Amino acid sequence: MTTHNQQQHPGLPGTVPVTDMELRALHDRLAERAEASGLLDVAYRTIDTPVGTLLLAATPAGLVRVAYASEGHDAVLAALAARISPRILNAPRRLDGAARELDEYFAGARRIFDLPLDLRLATGFRRAVLRQLPAIGYGHTASYAAVAAAAGSPRAIRAVGTACATNPLPVVVPCHRVIRSDGTPGRYLGGSAAKQMLLNLEAA
Amino acid sequence: MSAKQPFEAIVAAHGPVILRVCRAVLGWADADDAWSETFLAALRAYPELPGDANIEAWLVTIAHRKAIDATRAAARRAVPVADLPERPTADGPGQRDLDLHSSLVALPRKQREAVAYHYLAGLPYAEVAAITGGSAEAARKSASDGIARLRRTYPGPGRNGGSS
Numbered sequence: 001m002t003t004h005n006q007q008q009h010p011g012l013p014g015t016v017p018v019t020d021m022e023l024r025a026l027h028d029r030l031a032e033r034a035e036a037s038g039l040l041d042v043a044y045r046t047i048d049t050p051v052g053t054l055l056l057a058a059t060p061a062g063l064v065r066v067a068y069a070s071e072g073h074d075a076v077l078a079a080l081a082a083r084i085s086p087r088i089l090n091a092p093r094r095l096d097g098a099a100r101e102l103d104e105y106f107a108g109a110r111r112i113f114d115l116p117l118d119l120r121l122a123t124g125f126r127r128a129v130l131r132q133l134p135a136i137g138y139g140h141t142a143s144y145a146a147v148a149a150a151a152g153s154p155r156a157i158r159a160v161g162t163a164c165a166t167n168p169l170p171v172v173v174p175c176h177r178v179i180r181s182d183g184t185p186g187r188y189l190g191g192s193a194a195k196q197m198l199l200n201l202e203a204a
Numbered sequence: 205m206s207a208k209q210p211f212e213a214i215v216a217a218h219g220p221v222i223l224r225v226c227r228a229v230l231g232w233a234d235a236d237d238a239w240s241e242t243f244l245a246a247l248r249a250y251p252e253l254p255g256d257a258n259i260e261a262w263l264v265t266i267a268h269r270k271a272i273d274a275t276r277a278a279a280r281r282a283v284p285v286a287d288l289p290e291r292p293t294a295d296g297p298g299q300r301d302l303d304l305h306s307s308l309v310a311l312p313r314k315q316r317e318a319v320a321y322h323y324l325a326g327l328p329y330a331e332v333a334a335i336t337g338g339s340a341e342a343a344r345k346s347a348s349d350g351i352a353r354l355r356r357t358y359p360g361p362g363r364n365g366g367s368s
Binding site for chain 1: 250
């Protein structure tokens with residue numbers, strides 16, 4: 001058990017140690033009370049997956065962000081503080097459902113995510129594109145051009161690419177199923193290796 | 205609106221110090237509740253906190269008010285007892301810490317606060333005085349009286365022997 005050894009002030013002999021275990025218990029109780037008091041604007045946790053550690057964040061409305069490690073989880077949390085609210089705590093309970101469904105998905109036991117989603121981080125056409133993506137079924141792919149057409153703007157192929165590249169909910173909103181017209185996977189915000197891994201998982 | 209760090213970072217950075225302050229001012233038994241009340245109130249007010257605020261001083265100010273609340277609540281429900289109950293030591297702090305702790309709690313309130321806010325939280329005397337009332341000079345005097353008394357009453361490291 002580690003203790004936080006505070007700066008030993010010359011005037012104060014010895015000090016009152018505080019252990020990590022005590023702090024964790026206090027933290028968890030704070031998270032519970034914050035949730036019960038309606039003060040927890042954003043709850044988050046991380047999960048380990050075959051595509052690396054994913055950050056999951058949810059507002060009371062639903063899952064608002066899934067982030068790859070390559071995006072920098074601290075930077076993502078800072079952005080959530082600026083965009084949504086700084087009332088953010090590591091509070092896994094609100095993410096229990098999302099974590100369970102993602103575990104099932106990566107185990108090959110889930111094809112459709114059944115989670116409340118908060119799409120507030122995507123606006124306008126980008127949000128319209130994200131709403132189209134779940135229509136591409138598990139194990140299937142669609143071209144950027146086809147998604148543009150489905151979103152009602154057949155010429156907005158580049159904008160579809162941008163919508164996918166800035167998808168706040170990768171994996172859950174399946175932008176990985178959008179590929180180039182020549183059949184190659186194309187770019188992916190989690191890296192092309194992660195995209196290929198998800199496509200392989202769904203093809204199995 | 206200035207960019208604020210996630211509140212989680214505030215808890216991680218200042219949680220230990222605030223717990224020490226609560227324990228020093230209130231005693232071990234009531235410190236956890238005061239810590240929770242402090243951070244819940246801070247979470248509530250956090251979005252409105254000016255971006256350039258001194259977060260530690262802000263948290264100590266809230267903790268100070270929560271400690272006063274806790275003391276009043278304790279006074280209202282106080283029942284005289286003949287003997288103080290034994291405090292369990294398993295899983296608790298070591299004997300040395302308890303000695304320091306009881307020495308701290310035995311100080312007069314003003315001294316306890318000044319010692320906790322200056323020496324544990326590291327606030328300058330002007331900040332301490334802004335929280336407790338009175339002048340910076342009075343806060344300095346309270347802290348130094350408190351430390352002098354602690355030196356007399358606290359056995360100090362090494363006296364109890366044993367390495368931790």
